[in-house]
Amino acid sequence: MPDVTETHKGASTSTNGTVVKLDRGFPLVRCCDGAHVRCEHATSLEKNERVRAVIGDDVEVFLPEGHDKGVIVAIAKRRTSFVRRDPAERTSHQVLAANFDLVIIAEPIVGLNRNRLERELVLAHQTGADVAVVLTKADLAQDEQEAQNVCEQVRALAGRSVGVCAMSLEDGESIQAVRDLIGDGRVAVLIGKSGVGKSSLVNVLAEAEVQGVGAVRDRDGKGRHTTVDRVMVELPGGGCVVDMPGVRGLGMWDADEGLGAAFADVDELAQSCRFRDCKHIDEPGCAVREAVEAGELAQARLDSYRSLAAEIQSVRERRDEARRLRGEKASDRKKRKR
Numbered sequence: 001m002p003d004v005t006e007t008h009k010g011a012s013t014s015t016n017g018t019v020v021k022l023d024r025g026f027p028l029v030r031c032c033d034g035a036h037v038r039c040e041h042a043t044s045l046e047k048n049e050r051v052r053a054v055i056g057d058d059v060e061v062f063l064p065e066g067h068d069k070g071v072i073v074a075i076a077k078r079r080t081s082f083v084r085r086d087p088a089e090r091t092s093h094q095v096l097a098a099n100f101d102l103v104i105i106a107e108p109i110v111g112l113n114r115n116r117l118e119r120e121l122v123l124a125h126q127t128g129a130d131v132a133v134v135l136t137k138a139d140l141a142q143d144e145q146e147a148q149n150v151c152e153q154v155r156a157l158a159g160r161s162v163g164v165c166a167m168s169l170e171d172g173e174s175i176q177a178v179r180d181l182i183g184d185g186r187v188a189v190l191i192g193k194s195g196v197g198k199s200s201l202v203n204v205l206a207e208a209e210v211q212g213v214g215a216v217r218d219r220d221g222k223g224r225h226t227t228v229d230r231v232m233v234e235l236p237g238g239g240c241v242v243d244m245p246g247v248r249g250l251g252m253w254d255a256d257e258g259l260g261a262a263f264a265d266v267d268e269l270a271q272s273c274r275f276r277d278c279k280h281i282d283e284p285g286c287a288v289r290e291a292v293e294a295g296e297l298a299q300a301r302l303d304s305y306r307s308l309a310a311e312i313q314s315v316r317e318r319r320d321e322a323r324r325l326r327g328e329k330a331s332d333r334k335k336r337k338r
């Protein structure tokens with residue numbers, strides 16, 4: 001992909017484009033005529049801290065005459081978006097990517113972390129896109145049987161709507177399966193903890209060295225977080241993939257729908273609880289706890305559900321409280337002005 005800012009010649013114009021790269025510099029926008037332009041945000045957007053273009057955003061760009069940068073003047077409503085709680089600021093959120101069709105969750109086939117996977121599934125479902133799980137490093141499984149068992153467990157956990165496949169770098173067929181999952185003309189974002197093999201997967205899909213493998217990219221030498229490259233990589237067979245390195249924490253934000261989709265088994269049982277707002281803790285007539293007692297639902301599954309539900313609730317309460325305080329301060333300021 002060309003990464004040059006072509007100085008715009010001729011009269012000022014406006015165009016539409018997509019943010020295809022985010023790094024330390026200005027967002028790189030691919031304009032609808034195919035040109036790539038580094039862009040700054042218009043001051044009207046700058047004023048609002050929350051409004052920043054993210055990878056995948058469709059933007060309207062103003063190209064001032066003779067200027068080497070474009071100006072993002074508007075960001076289109078996002079079709080899908082990946083949102084998490086801001087790790088640095090408990091009462092705000094971060095959008096990590098927008099307008100993708102599929103979230104691919106990468107988890108290692110050996111040492112898969114169930115709790116992490118459940119968390120990833122909630123946030124992935126909440127985006128509004130399709131969800132798939134790719135189990136990486138399948139060659140490290142003891143044998144074929146073990147690999148298949150893990151796939152089956154993950155299928156059972158993730159539910160029917162989630163595609164699951166195992167892959168390893170040396171197995172061409174397994175890589176083709178990931179390509180098929182993405183599909184032609186679709187954009188996939190790749191999440192998963194560092195070291196799971198995301199960069200290797202992007203490189204093998206792209207048939208090029210687009211991402212450094214085994215590199216520590218989310219901290220600088222002093223242990224501080226740095227801005228990390230996020231780039232939309234076009235795949236030779238069609239489709240695009242966005243790696244999201246440096247996504248360390250996956251804190252819940254508004255994720256009620258995601259929770260319901262990721263825990264469809266619990267959600268379905270909950271339809272039969274006596275109280276519509278049953279928390280499945282100690283309410284009478286709780287069908288979910290009855291299912292646990294009858295051995296139809298694992299206690300660990302209910303524990304995960306409750307803990308994620310509680311996290312979503314407490315984040316919401318803290319955020320509402322922060323908003324209320326901000327609102328009070330604003331009205332105090334107004335009063336003082338009067």
Ligand code: GDP
Nearest residue numbers: 137168169194195196197198199200213214215
């Ligand atoms: P990322 O941090 O998720 O981007 O992970 P990387 O792609 O940097 O990979 C981390 C390590 O896992 C590297 O040493 C890779 O060589 C190794 N790795 C990646 N894919 C596979 C695989 O399919 N099999 C095995 N055995 N190792 C892999």
Ligand code: ZN
Nearest residue numbers: 273278280286
């Ligand atoms: Zn209940």
